[in-house]
Amino acid sequence: MKDQILNLFLPILIIMYGTDGKVFRVSKMECRSLDPSFTYFETCKVTRMENGRSFLYINEVILYKDPINHITLNLGAFKTANNRRIQFLNETLDFCVLGQQLLANKFFKFLMTPLMRFSNVNGTCPIQQDIIVNGFSVDENTIKEIPIPNGDYMFQLRTSLLKKWRTVVRVYATRVDKYSE
Template sequence: MKAYRFHGFLLAFSLINLFQNTAAIYVTRLSNLKCKSFDEEMAVFQECRLRVVRRGLSAATVHIKVLRPITELMVNVAIYKKASGYKPFLYNTTYDLCRWKTGGIQNVLARIANNFIAEFSNINHTCPYEHDLIIQNMTVSEDKFKLMPIPPGEYM
C-alpha cells in the first residue's frame, strides 16, 4: 500500500485574547474554529465545531477521517491581530508535524501548542498516521494563554 502526503491545516483555532490593563486580568476565549482539507482523497474533516461549555469557556472538537496513510503532515498556524480588521501578526508558520513529533522542531510556540492539544487528542505518536485524528472537547484555560509570547490585544 502506498503512503501519500497530506497537506492541510486547521485554519486557526480563532482565538480572541482580550487583555485588560487593570490588575493584569486576562480573559481568553475560543471564538471561532475553521477547518479545511486541501486533499480530500487523503483526509476529510468529519467534524469541526466549537461548543460553548459555559460563559467564557468553549470546547473544540475536530475529527479528521484519514483515507490513506499519512507520512507527511504539514500544519499551518497563523495569528491575526484586530486593528481596523484582522491583520497578519508575528506568527504565520508551517510545521512538519511528523518531524515535530520526533523532536526535530524546538520551537516555543509549537511546544505550547503541543501542551494544549496533547491531553485531548490521539495525535501522540510519530508518522505514519493510519487512523483517524481526533481532538475531543479541547478546552483552553486562560492560565495557559499567559504563557503565549504575544502583546496585549484582540487576536484571531
Template sequence: MKDQLVFFSLMLSILLLKELEPIDGRVFKVSKMECRTLDPSFAHVKNCNVVHSEHGRAALYIHITMLYKGPIDDIILNLGIYKILKNRRFQFVNETMDFCSFLRQPLQSGFFGFLINPLLKITNINTTCPLQQDYIFNGFRIDESTLKEVPLPNGVYMLQVRTSMLKKWRTDIRVYSTRVEKY
C-alpha cells in the first residue's frame, strides 16, 4: 500500500512537471524609436538609434546631453503603453512614478519595474539622487529574456516614456514594436 502511494505520487509529480515545461515566450520586435527634447534649453538628444541584429532582435541606444548643469532631484517618469489598431491607439498602461523615490525603494515600482530594473543595468545613471550628468543607455537588448513577463497580448504597440525634471516635461521617447510569439 505504501509503495503504491509513493508510486502514485511520483507519477502525479512527473505529469504535473511535464505540464510546466517552458513554452516559447512572447517577444517584442522593435521597428523604430523616436526621441525628442521638449525643452531644447534643458537637454539635447545626441543619439537615438535602434540597431537590429539577427532574426529581428534589437538593441536601443540613447544618449541625452544635459545642458542644465545643476543637481536634479525632482524627476518624474510617465510610462504609457498603447496598442495601435489601424487609426486608433488604445492605452493599456498609464503610470507615473517619482524616480528618486523608486531609487530609494525599488520594490514599490508597479509596472515600471519591468522596464526600469533592466535599464538600470546598462546605463550610467547612479542609483542616488540628485542626478547631474548626461544619460546614456548603451545597448538595451530586446530579446527572448527581455520584457517577456509583460502581460500584453500579441499586436502592435507604442511604448512612450516622458520625463519631467524640475516640474516641467523635458524629454519624450517612443518605441514602436510588435509583440509576437517568437522571432
C-alpha cells in the first residue's frame, strides 16, 4: 500500500519541484559500527571539491568470515530544520532480493543504483568480502532525481547482517539549485 501511494505521488512531486539543476551539497558523513566485533569502518570520509561537488569513500571491514546471506537494509531520509529531524522516508528491504525490490521501490532505486556503480557490491548474496565504496560522486549526474525541495537533509542507511543491526551510515546534505561556481 505504501509503495502504491509513493508511486502515485512521486510523479506529482517531480512535476511540482522539478529535477533540473537540483543537486546535493554534502557537508559530512558518519559511519558507525553497532557491533565492532563483527564489523568496523576503516574509511569513512567525504572529499569536497572547490566547486561544491563531493566524493564519498567507505571501507567497511567485515570480521565475520562465513558467508552472510541474511542482509537487511533500512533507508531513512530526514528533513532537518531548527534542531529537529522530520522523517519522511523509512523503507526496509531484503538485500538478497534487491534486484526485484530495487525496481519496485523508487527511493532505493534513486540512491542504490548509482551507489552500486562505485562499490564492490553487486546485489547478490552471500557476501563474503569487505564493503568498499570508492569515490561515489555526488554531482549533477547522481541522485538528482530525488523529488524533494531545497533544504537540509540527513540520509541514513542501517544494515542488519544475520538478523542483527550492525552498522549505521549517515550522510548530511543540503539540496540546492546549483553548485557554487
